[in-house]
Amino acid sequence: MRNKLLVLLLLLTTFSFAQKTTFKIKYSEPLAVFIFLQNLSENYPENVFKTEFQKSKYNTDYYKNIISKFDKLTIDYSYRFEEFPYGSKKGVQTEDLLKKNLIETENINEFKLRSNGIIPNKTLSDLAQCISDFTPIYNELIYNPNKEKFEKQLEEIIKYSTEHQIENYFEMGLLFYNSNWDNAIPFNIAFYPLPNSKGFTAQAFCNNFISAIQTDLKSYKVLFSVMLHETFHIIYDEESLEVKTEIDSYFRESKSKYSNYAYQIMNEALATSLGNGYVFEQLDGKIDTQDWYNKKYINLIAKQIYPLVKEYIDQKKSIDKNFIDNYIKIYEVNFPNWINELDNIMTYRYVISENEKDFTTINQMFRYRSRTEYEDQITESSIEKMQKTPLTKVIIISKNNTEKLKLVKSKFPALKNWQFKADKEFAEKIFLEDKSQLIIVNQKNSTLETLFKLIK
Known part of the structure; x- marks a missing residue:
């Protein structure tokens, strides 16, 4: 009976429109079991799945x-x-490809055939066996006790999606981002139950969105605005090389010293402004007066650029040079101090240190990170590799200080007149020609946390 119901739901959730992407909403048991297993790991914090299992x-x-x-x-x-x-x-990420295949296949054998070559065969076989072993456990502990509520929710979500023509926002995103999507490729949305919870999860990759939803969720406008937020990341990612190169050139050629860090935050800012701003307003009938994102910088910039974003949507225009110039100007006028605030610039970081424990310390000090690179050797080649990125550049020197400081100085033109005392501890921040910040830490006895507090 359950299989028949799921087949019926799958049929109901395929809604095709001429020249539009097909959306499919479903429950994926293999994916749900995979995520269940992940949550049972000792490395995962306490969660509802772990509680039920224990x-x-x-x-x-x-x-x-x-x-x-x-x-x-x-x-x-x-x-x-x-x-x-x-x-x-x-x-x-191969894990994304595996989750994609778990969603798009009907059984474990089909999953193994589809996933052959993504990871080593022995690993794939062991993974499939673990999922098979835990499928009845997942059903007994999680799915079956919540089956009635969840399947009713799934029906309501399908109805809500159809009534509000959610696929239209996908098309809107394609136009706004000047992006590409082959309409022969459906967009698959997989939900699974999250009992005894006050919130839901959201993740998008490839042509998939997945979400664990609390069993008492009643309002779907937030769910779909977040879903589309994540989907807009995919649409942004699928811009052509030509479009991405043009956008990159607009930022690089900008005279504003704020352009680099405005560029770093743009992906998240646009997805938030579009999903949590525009989509929510369309679904609710009024703009959301609460925070749109739980990180200050993203929340504030997303709200500040919203009039510009909405103007382009209303006029059915794609991102162009004028949009980028105005976006940078908004960042510069409203948030001029952000390029000096560590909580902001350390979100996008490239750290070189010969003490690997420093990487853990940095991660603890600046937990939120969008893009990170780490290198454990301070050499000419490692510095040159760092210089090719637009990230905040952090070099931590704790041994052979004089030699390493001389090397660093020789590699950055901005340090031509820089003077240092290798026998003294310091932490300094220098703004570079590529409009990123360079942080140099000379460490002797103090902790990294103490030295970072010296940075002005």
């Missing part, structure tokens, strides 16, 4: 060994699209 009869050494085996599988490899401007296109 108090169940399955909390035994036998099943904990399966969880441990799953946890040790290496499934996340990646590669970049090197021809695109740095940071403008997300690299491929």
Whole structure:
């Protein structure tokens, strides 16, 4: 009966429109079990899935060994699209491809066939076995107790999506971003239940959006505005090389010293302004007066650029040089101090240190990060590699201080007249010609946290 219902739901959720992308909303059991296993890992914080498992009869050494085996599988490899401007296109993550295949296949054998070649065969076989072993456990502990509520929710979500023509916002995003999408490729949306929770999760990748929804969720406007926020990241990512190169040139050629950090935050700012701003307003009938994003910088810039974004949407215009110039100006006029605030500029960082513990410390000090690179050798080549990126550049020197400081000075023209005392601790911030900040930390005995407090 359950399988028949799911087939019926799948049929109901395929709504095609002429020349438009097809949206499919479904429940994916294999994906749900995969995420269930991830949440049972010792590396994951306490969560509702872990709570249900720990108090169940399955909390035994036998099943904990399966969880441990799953946890040790290496499934996340990646590669970049090197021809695109740095940071403008997300690299491929094999874990995303595996989740995509879990959603788009009907059983584990089909998943293995589809996923062959993405990760080593032994790893794939072990992963599939772990999912198979935990499928009945997931159903007993999570799905079946919430089945009635969840399947009713799924019907309501499908109805809401149809009534509000959610796919139109996808088309709007394609036009705004001047992006590309092959209409033969459907956009798959997979939901799964999240019991005893006050919120929902959201993630988008490839041609998929996935979300765990609380079983008492009643209002879907926030859910769909967040869903489209994440979807707009995909649309931005799918801009052509030509479009991305043009946008990159607009920022690079800008005379504003704020252009680099305005560029770094743009992807998140636009997705927030479009999804949490425009889409929410259309669904609710009025603009959301609460925060649109839980990070100050993104929330404030997204709201500030909203009139500009809305103007382009209303006029059915794509991002162009005029848009970028106005966007940079908004950043410059309204947030002139942001390029000096560590909480902002350390979101996009390239750190070189010969003490690997520093990377952990930096991550603890600046937990929110959008783009990061780490290098454990201070050499001419590592500095040159760093210089090719627009990220905030952090060099931490804790040994061979005189030699390393001389090397750093020789590699940055902005340091031509810079004077230092290698036997003294310091932390300094210098604005570079590429409009990024360079932070140099000379460490002797003080902690990294103490030295960072010296930065003005």
